[in-house]
Amino acid sequence: MKLLEDRILADGNVLSPAILKVDSFINHQVDPVFMHELGAEIARHFRGQGINKVMTIESSGIAPAVFVAMELQVPLVILKKQSSAILKTDVIQTEVVSFTKEISYQLTLARKYLSENDHVLLVDDFLANGEAATGAIRLIRKAHATIAGIGILIEKSFQPGRTKLNEQGIHVYSLARIAEMDTDHITFLPEEA
Amino acid sequence: MKLLEDRILADGNVLSPAILKVDSFINHQVDPVFMHELGAEIARHFRGQGINKVMTIESSGIAPAVFVAMELQVPLVILKKQSSAILKTDVIQTEVVSFTKEISYQLTLARKYLSENDHVLLVDDFLANGEAATGAIRLIRKAHATIAGIGILIEKSFQPGRTKLNEQGIHVYSLARIAEMDTDHITFLPEEA
Numbered sequence: 001m002k003l004l005e006d007r008i009l010a011d012g013n014v015l016s017p018a019i020l021k022v023d024s025f026i027n028h029q030v031d032p033v034f035m036h037e038l039g040a041e042i043a044r045h046f047r048g049q050g051i052n053k054v055m056t057i058e059s060s061g062i063a064p065a066v067f068v069a070m071e072l073q074v075p076l077v078i079l080k081k082q083s084s085a086i087l088k089t090d091v092i093q094t095e096v097v098s099f100t101k102e103i104s105y106q107l108t109l110a111r112k113y114l115s116e117n118d119h120v121l122l123v124d125d126f127l128a129n130g131e132a133a134t135g136a137i138r139l140i141r142k143a144h145a146t147i148a149g150i151g152i153l154i155e156k157s158f159q160p161g162r163t164k165l166n167e168q169g170i171h172v173y174s175l176a177r178i179a180e181m182d183t184d185h186i187t188f189l190p191e192e193a
Numbered sequence: 194m195k196l197l198e199d200r201i202l203a204d205g206n207v208l209s210p211a212i213l214k215v216d217s218f219i220n221h222q223v224d225p226v227f228m229h230e231l232g233a234e235i236a237r238h239f240r241g242q243g244i245n246k247v248m249t250i251e252s253s254g255i256a257p258a259v260f261v262a263m264e265l266q267v268p269l270v271i272l273k274k275q276s277s278a279i280l281k282t283d284v285i286q287t288e289v290v291s292f293t294k295e296i297s298y299q300l301t302l303a304r305k306y307l308s309e310n311d312h313v314l315l316v317d318d319f320l321a322n323g324e325a326a327t328g329a330i331r332l333i334r335k336a337h338a339t340i341a342g343i344g345i346l347i348e349k350s351f352q353p354g355r356t357k358l359n360e361q362g363i364h365v366y367s368l369a370r371i372a373e374m375d376t377d378h379i380t381f382l383p384e385e386a
Contacts, residue, residue, distance in 0.1 A: 028303055029268050029270050029271075029306045030269040032267075032269055035259065035263075058251070059252035059271070067259075075223065077221070077223075078252070110216065113221060
C-alpha cells in the first residue's frame with residue numbers, strides 16, 4: 001500500500017537494520033484518520049470470506065484492529081498478555097516467548113468469546129518472527145475456531161514470520177513489506193494483490 | 194447516554210457492589226460500531242475547545258480514544274505502563290498505584306509527543322478511584338501542556354475519582370454514571386448536558 005510505504009519513508013525511523021520505529025503515527029502516537037484508512041484496506045482485502053470476528057493482541061494491535069472490525073461490522077476480541085498462568089476452565093492460554101523483547105507471557109482469552117462457530121481474522125501492527133501471531137493461532141485452534149488469515153500493517157520480510165505462518169497454510173496480507181533497511185534507506189517488496 | 198446505560202443493563206455483569214464486568218462489548222470483546230458511537234458522543238461534547246491531542250492509557254482506553262481522536266481529527270497519544278523507571282531525559286514518567294488491581298506501574302510518555310503547545314483531552318473506559326487519570330494529569334503538567342477535560346465511558350460515581358478530579362479544577366464528562374449497583378440492579382445518575 002503506497003500510502004503506508006510513503007508514510008514510513010517520511011516519518012519512520014530506522015534505528016538498526018532490524019529496528020524500525022513508527023511511534024509517531026502507529027504505536028505511541030496514533031494518526032487515527034490514517035489508521036482508519038489502513039484498517040479499511042485490510043477489511044477490503046478480507047471482505048466476503050465469512051469472517052465473523054477480528055482478533056488482536058494488546059496493546060499496539062488494538063488501534064488498527066478496531067477499524068478493521070468496524071469496517072467488517074464484526075466484534076473485535078483482544079487477547080490479553082498475562083504474566084502468569086491462570087488455572088481456570090473458562091480461560092484459554094498459551095505461552096509466547098518474544099525474542100525481540102526478551103520476555104515471555106501468557107496470551108489469554110476468555111473461552112466464551114471464541115468457539116467452533118467462529119471464523120477469525122487476526123490483525124496486528126507488526127510481523128517479524130511471528131511468535132505472537134503463532135501463539136494467537138494456537139489459541140484459535142484450542143477453541144476449535146477457524147482462521148481466515150492475518151492482516152498486518154508492517155511486515156519485516158527479512159525475518160521468518162511470514163514463512164512460518166505460510167507453512168501452516170495461513171494466508172498473510174501485509175500493507176507494507178520491508179525487504180531490507182538501514183539508517184538511510186528502506187527497500188519494500190512489491191505490493192500484494 | 195441512554196444508549197450506553199441500556200447496553201450496560203443488557204450485557205453488563207455486576208459481580209459485587211463494586212465490580213462491573215463489561216468485557217463482552219468494551220474491554221475484552223469490543224463492539225466496534227457501538228464504540229464508534231460512544232467516541233463520537235465524547236468528541237461532540239468537547240468539540241470547539243481547541244483540543245489538539247487526545248490521550249489515553251493502554252490498553253482498554255485505546256478503543257474508545259481512537260474513535261474520539263478520529264472524530265476530532267487530532268492525534269492520539271497512548272501512555273504506556275512500564276514496570277520500572279527508565280532513566281532517560283527523552284521520557285516522562287510518573288508512578289501510579291492501582292488500589293483495585295493491587296499493582297503499581299510507571300505511566301510513561303516520550304517527551305516529544307507532548308509540549309506546552311498542547312491542549313489535551315484524556316479518554317478512558319472507566320473512572321473509579323481516579324488513580325490512572327490523576328497520574329496522566331501529572332504527566333500532562335510535567336510536559337507543561339494544558340488539560341481540556343476527561344471523557345469517560347463508565348463512571349462509578351460511588352467511588353471518589355470524579356470528586357478528586359473536580360477538586361483539581363478538571364472537567365469530567367462520563368457517558369454513564371453508576372450511583373449504585375448490586376447483582377440484580379444498577380442505578381444511574383441523571384445524564385449530564
